[in-house]
Amino acid sequence: MASACWMEARLPPGTKLMATLFVSPFYGLHLVCCPNCNGRCFPYAWPDDETGENTVRLDTLRMQNYRCFGEFEIDFDPHLTILIASNGGGKTTILDAARVALWPFVKGFDLGGQTGKSATIQIEDVRLAPFGSGNMESQVPSVIEAKGIWWEKADDCRWLQQRVSLKKSTNTIGDAGSKALTLYGKSLQDSVRSDAHVTLPMVTYLGTSRLWFEGRFSSAAAQTTLDKSEYSRTSAYLNCLSYSSSFKTFTAWYIWMYRSYREAQLIALERGEEMSDTGQRFEKIISAVKEAIDRLIKAPTGWHRLEYSASHQQQLVMHHPDQGILPVEMLSDGLRNTIAMVADLAFRACKLNPHLGERAPLQTPGIALIDEVDMFLHPFWQQTIVGSLRAAFPAMQFIVTTHSPQVLSTVRRENIRVIGKDAQGRLIASRPLAMTYGEPSNSVLRSVMQVDPQPPVDEKPGLLQLTEWVDKGRYDEPQAILLMQQITEALTEQHPQLQRLNRSIKRQKALRG
Template identity: 55%
Template sequence: MHLTSLTLENFRCFEHLAVDFHPEFTVLIAPNGSGKTTVLDAARVALWSYVKGFDLGAGAGGGATLEIADVRLAPRPDGGMEPQLPARISAQGVWDDGMGERVWTQTRERVKPRSNAQENAAAKQLKTFASQLERQVRAGEAVILPLVSYLGTSRLWFEGRFTSAAKEVTLENSEYSRTSGYRGCLTYVSSFKAFCAWYGWVFRSYREEQILALERKQPLSETGQRFAGVIAVVTTAVDALVQEATGWHGLQYRASQNQQLVMDHPQFGTMPVEMLSDGTRNAIAMVADLAFRTYKLNPHLGAEAARQTPGIALIDEVDMFLHPSWQQTIVSSLRRAFPNIQFIVTTHSPQVLSTLPRDNIREIALTPAGGMARMPDFSPLAHESGAALAKVMGVHQAPPLPIQDDIHQFELLVRANQEHSDEARALRSKLDAAGYQFHDSDLATWRFLASRRAMEGKST
């Protein structure tokens, strides 16, 4: 399953917007308030037609429909705002049912309270396709279920104080179903609490099987090996994203540490996940959500569930809380951990952009015609982040501070061989007092140009 494109009409800030997606990884960029998250939310609404076809997915949307509040408002001459109808989301993509690309839509033609958006025939067929997959699962068939996941900016904090507690709880019978991998997959709310409960249960069950094997002096049972495979799926995915950047690795459950999830570090030892930095916790929560869903959906894939499961993951602010050095590896880490997942993400990070060619980037902008989505003219792959900042994001590499005029004037004086003039000395003192530091290479270049200019003057 993957999305090829979305077309929005009168959806939130856009009168009209058409955006296509790379089949593997798409990064959406735009200034604040220009519609990046709107595009992700439109994709979320489009995928709801599939998820609601599962019994356990039906409550997973959290409002993943075209709501009255999503209808674009346009100003009236009298100063009021008027809803613009119809509002429509059209998605084009492949469902892996052998029928090729389809176009399915949700349309809202009324803003009457308690009125509903309408689906076209293809959207209803997508729900039917999901229901058919559910029947195959219940019949014991090893059918592949695609991942669907929305990770918004509230993924870390929405549940209140972040906790990695995995205390002993009784899992509902529905949690044993493969289709429970769709529960909460399109909500704005973090699902890390649910992951902790499930992973704690897996780890405790694995330890029980280990103890039984030791007591009986027998090899680990098939059940124990399955639990070991689950743990391997999660730890491998989390380590792929976190270990190289931070040193933290080996996500595990420890009853001796207040029944919490913990990780190991070669320097700092073993710490509860909730004690780690925001950036580390965010990365763990993000990749753990994806990994545990891939295994729940496709347990028959065993340790390869994360790598072999297809699907679509929507991530808002993929670089959230991450150090620039980590931002430079986040894309490659996600692709390595989940090579069959189509990622559609947003970012404000030039470091993220510097790891991608232009084919994977879409600039979103509001225009008088409604909206625009395009590939940038410049491909930032492997360039310095400053090039992505200037040539893709349209931002000057130097911030627009008042001292820029003084810096420029000092440069002109040095180039004119007047570095030791009273004006230059005064400017240098002013800049030093402000905390500005010149690059030695810049000063050397300006002085060289000044000396060459002086030599040319003597020769004439």
């Protein structure tokens, strides 16, 4: 089938160009093979590259013999999925499996491919199964199969990654779908190198080691320069699936951007003319990063406006109405962690899609995997973190883990997946039966996380016994009076449960006359 190539618009007027439109092995992706571009192929799936409305998401993930999972399947909401489980219950394993599933796309980019073996199925990832003799045996193949969307109109796309051997010389093997996904990444890279304004999807993993790694907050930026490769749009895929993304990468880029913007300002002032288009582009990107960070940080903390400051030892600083201006390295763990998280997302969005300007964080599609999204945050901030992330990056799909009932109380149960065992002892992912959105944290803790809000202190059994006696009207028996005295000494009269029991006793006495 012949069709006018969408690259034709960038050719000199009058140039006639016909290109072959065909379907790739990757389940329906249309590619345009351009004869005037050395035979390179370009994606035909996103005809309007300026919209930022491209659909990119994971729909389901199936695991076989991967770490703790023998057979396991989970579905994801198109916008937000929150994973909960007990410690060691498999939350992080699901995120790591998603990393493996996303790896074929990322390795299609030269710089993305530097993530390396950490985003594949390692020998130690193969499940060990116990046997009656007491030994543990590895179970192969170890398989991760995914279904999702990678362009606007295609659906039901499947690909698979597996390890079939424990030999050190072997690697993860992809099926035809995985290989086509890699080719798709390469085609996007070719588009970028042809100066096409194709909108690139963001893919990123933010693990629990994202706070500061190898002193990444404390390095002064006096000698900050960018490596040649870091000028490329595709450098945003560098280490995007690594366990610990480097804040230094963002710092170097942001400071370079800030200095370039200041230089453009000075040149415009000296010449008495408007700032150059390049300078205005720098200004928009800086504004986009600031706005994204402020969406998550300003309301709950007062801190805002991430800037480069030459007067603060050439570091990044934040502003506060009461505490003034401080370097980022002097802020709390919760603040630094959130800054690092949002900065990583905003940096990659702006780097991938500079043609979107200040709307890059709002319009860049993609998939973000975040482990312990509430890490180091005060409960008040935990109640807003997920909503703020969605507001700052509305085109992204977020798959996150948490242990916080405060986080769960701000989302609907349709967005939650509880990882646990079914009646046969198999690990499954299910939606909670109880309501979560707008519910008190104590209610979510009990009904969804299956945890008693009352902690297991030494006095708990006695308090339960005393509650039973009072509810049955036996509060005036000697043993109840003695127990009341003992528990009051331990918990004080201000304890809410004791106050409730005393009110109940007063009502019962009044009714008795």
